[in-house]
């Protein structure tokens with residue numbers, strides 16, 4: 466998946482991955498991370514997800530990373546939140562949009578995730594990955610998972626994945642097996658599956674799709 470692929474998806478408004486409501490699995494399972502209020506949560510490949518609003522209303526600061534600038538502009542416009550923009554001094558192609566929701570700081574980087582460093586995004590206490598790992602094709606996933614570990618300094622993660630017969634559909638979103646989750650993250654985390662249920666998404670009713678929730682802790 467090239468940057469141009471995602472730019473085109475946003476330009477054409479083919480963003481079926483964007484949910485109108487807060488993800489129920491986030492609501493059910495985020496407390497498993499046991500994060501004190503005021504913690505800072507990294508949302509890689511964040512799009513304009515309303516899940517970030519929920520995180521802020523729960524008392525967490527949010528740092529998101531998204532390739533497509535219009536997605537971030539739409540996020541702040543839809544939430545009617547004022548923002549400031551600053552460029553990354555080390556990489557002027559990257560910008561950080563900063564606003565406040567429910568008294569918490571929401572900083573959204575317009576950047577290719579692979580061009581950012583932990584020093585640039587700042588300290589992170591946890592990671593919420595919804596439709597990020599599964600948006601990466603197989604050959605990019607080891608690099609992506611390493612980068613998330615580097616950026617977050619192995620902070621605990623709530624990871625949501627899908628599983629279906631990859632021969633039935635090309636993706637994205639891509640199917641991820643339990644073995645693959647282990648392959649990407651076992652070097653840095655102990656991994657517990659919190660839930661694995663038939664998907665309630667109706668995008669592909671003819672396919673057997675299961676949604677999986679993983680807790681990754683050091």
Ligand SMILES: C[S@@+](CC[C@H](N)C(=O)[O-])C[C@H]1O[C@@H](n2cnc3c(N)ncnc32)[C@H](O)[C@@H]1O
Nearest residue numbers: 471482510511512514531532577578595596600
């Ligand atoms: C499937 S969407 C999921 C968005 C969001 N997590 C959600 O739940 O709605 C994947 C997003 O990642 C962004 N993206 C893809 N590759 C990226 C990269 N290398 N760096 C940053 N963002 C990227 C895309 O533009 C897209 O908005």
